[in-house]
Amino acid sequence: MKAWTAPDVPTLDGAAGRLRIHDTALDELVDIVPDNDEARFYVCGITPYDATHLGHANTYVAYDLMYRVLLDCGYRVIYTQNVTDVDDPLLERAEQTGVAWEDLAEDQVNLFREDMTALRVLPPQHYIGAVEAIPAVVELIESLKLTGAIYQVDDAEYPDWYFEVHRAPGFGRLSKLTDDEAVALFAERGGDPDRPGKKDPLDCLVWRLERPGEPSWESRLGRGRPGWHIECTAIALQYLGASFDIQGGGSDLIFPHHEMCAAEGAMATRQPFAKAYVHSGMVGLHGEKMSKSRGNLVLVSRLRASGADPMAIRLGLLAHHYRTDWEWTANALTEAQQRLTRWREAVARPAAPSAEPLIAALRHALRNDLDSPAALAAMDAWASDSGDDPSAGATVTEALDALLGVRL
Structure with missing residues (x-):
């Protein structure tokens, strides 16, 4: 599956450095120290049954910021992202709308690409759909079977394949939930703790055998998905290998999704799945988390269609620290557009303050757990100051593009 076209990223002088970021598993800041100066990270992608809302955009802009910081630190970056292009929510939406699930997925992935391009989000080198990853999935399940952690439920009609989570070393260290909390959240977020025949309520489905009217594929495990x-x-291990640097996504993926991925990966490789787990906060609207199920969405495509500058949308997101939960309001875009206008006017002045102290401040903020509000404040201060450097405006324009992804 193709991603989207990469924007040009200016290269700044004096790039050496290190990213320090919050690891959810340890609940502390950690240094990212890639092996052989090659930073490998994975971010969970969309299930393409609806358009990109600001909650999605907040997540992918956050990891785009991380990508840019890693590049600026002088690392080569290998970024992988999936698309869950076959799953229950997609199939349910397709049935509700009378659209073929393949067509719905393709349409929404294309819209997502357009939104990411407009927001100047750097694309992953590996953009992989679940359907194209089926051979890798089957191979991983077969490998896990050798460890004894894979079993079929005792169901004469649909003996689906499950992963025995408590066999995995370190299961639960990421989410730190009690058993009762984990079971409740598992049920709320797509799990099936009450399924008869499972060895443990938290065991997770790895291969669903064919049901009437559902898409399925032939495999050694039986026809299914x-x-x-x-x-x-499977996708992360295939393209990044074991113990890659960062597993990322929204905080709603900590459990069960990232906990289960970590368990499966550790069981398969006998190494940590990822070295650090990084999670972005949730965006709310009208007092509740923005989500497709609630329908309280602000869509990036609709904001763009209404004439909103994509760089103002991006600034509206960057005004909040990536780990915080926050609420989108009608004023957020207006304030971001005003900030963008001030910045554009500032870099267009015949002379301005020196760019070097600003670039140092931007780097300091962003390398310290992606502190974008501090970076924006540093630029605000520069824009309101006066100076006599005729080349500063052009240098700052490049720096904002390279580090914040904001093109003036």
Whole structure:
């Protein structure tokens, strides 16, 4: 599956450095120290049954910021992202709308590409759909069978394949939930703790055998399709290898999704699945988390169609620290557009303050757990100051593009 066209990223002088970021598993800041100066990270992608809302955009802009910081630190970056292009929510939406599930997925993936391009989000080198990853999924399940952690439920009609989570070393260290909390959240977020025949309520589906009217594929496991968690595990291991640097996504993926992926990956390789787990906060609207199920969405495509500058949308997102939960309001875009206008006017001045202290401040903020609000404040201060450097405006324009992804 193709991603989207990459924007040009200016290269700044004096790039050496290190990213320090919050690891959810340890609940502390950690240094990212890639092997051989090659930073490998994975971010969970969309299930393409609806358009890109600001909650999605907030997540992918956050990891785009991380990507840019890693590049600026002088690392080569290998970024992988999936698309869950076959799953229950997609199939349910297709049935509700009378659209073929393949057509719905293709349409929404194309819209997502357009939104990411407009927001100047750097594309992953590997953009992989669940359907194209089925051979890798089956191979991983077969490998896990050798460990004894894969079993079929005792169901004469649909003996689906499950992963025995408590066999995995370190299961639960990411989410730190009690058993009761985990079971409740598992049920709320697509799990099936009450399914008869499972060894443990938290065991997760890895291969769903064919049901009437559902898409399915031939495999040594029987005709069927992948479970959700095993899809990401297989894709990440295939393209990044074991113990890659960062597993990322929204905080709603900590459990069960990332916990299950970590368990499957560790069981398969006998190494940590990822070195660090990084999670972005949730965006709310009218007092509730923005989500497709609630329908309280602000869509990026609709904002763009209404004439909103994509760089103002991006600034509206960057005004909040990536780990915080926050609420979108009608004023957010207006304030972001005003900030964007001030910045554009500032870099267009015949002379301005020196760019070097600003670039140092931007780097300091962003390398310290992607502190974008501090970076924006540094630029605000520069824009309101006066100076006598005729080349500063052009240098700052390049720096904002390279580090914040904001093109003036």
